[in-house]
Amino acid sequence: LMILSSSEHKPVRVALATIHHAVSSISGMITKELLNQKIMQLAICLNSDFAVQKPINIAVLSLNPHAGENGLMGKEELEIIQPTIDRLKSDELQIKGPFAADGFFSKEDFREFDGILAMYHDQGLIPVKMLSTGGGVNFTAGLPIVRTSPDHGVAYSIAGKNTADSSSTWFAVSTAVKIVKNRKKYNSC
Numbered sequence: 626l627m628i629l630s631s632s633e634h635k636p637v638r639v640a641l642a643t644i645h646h647a648v649s650s651i652s653g654m655i656t657k658e659l660l661n662q663k664i665m666q667l668a669i670c671l672n673s674d675f676a677v678q679k680p681i682n683i684a685v686l687s688l689n690p691h692a693g694e695n696g697l698m699g700k701e702e703l704e705i706i707q708p709t710i711d712r713l714k715s716d717e718l719q720i721k722g723p724f725a726a727d728g729f730f731s732k733e734d735f736r737e738f739d740g741i742l743a744m745y746h747d748q749g750l751i752p753v754k755m756l757s758t759g760g761g762v763n764f765t766a767g768l769p770i771v772r773t774s775p776d777h778g779v780a781y782s783i784a785g786k787n788t789a790d791s792s793s794t795w796f797a798v799s800t801a802v803k804i805v806k807n808r809k810k811y812n813s814c
Contacts, residue, residue, distance in 0.1 A: 632760035670766035685722030
């Protein structure tokens with residue numbers, strides 16, 4: 626599970642239901658099984674890797690504009706996303722959505738969530754990268770090892786110019802250290 630996290634005091638953590646796929650193929654990839662797997666994996670990761678205490682609060686974004694407008698702009702919200710959210714809600718797992726992605730990050734309400742599940746790459750990564758302004762981290766959840774990296778890629782355009790900012794690398798390393806410590810605590814329970 627790919628998760629991007631901003632470097633703020635209360636970080637914004639966005640996971641992706643699909644990662645590097647053409648937009649034209651995403652609708653067919655969104656299934657109840659996929660969303661069930663991704664939401665549960667995100668919840669486990671938030672608890673064990675980021676030490677989020679239960680109840681865990683997760684927002685799920687819509688696939689279609691305006692959350693599908695009750696089926697006028699697509700049926701994925703009515704037939705797949707909402708039923709999955711309803712089935713997974715519990716006392717320990719508070720899931721809300723589907724939220725229209727275009728307005729979700731425009732208010733500060735998104736900060737009340739421990740994690741956010743976006744349906745595809747740009748839907749989730751653009752807001753996080755804007756919020757973290759180069760200081761975010763990419764974390765791969767669900768691996769037996771801890772894997773983090775800066776949120777921005779290799780930056781070949783500035784290679785050799787002595788202008789790189791290392792803050793995202795330091796945040797990736799410090800996040801990895803925290804996750805290792807959290808996993809040790811979580812696994813010792």
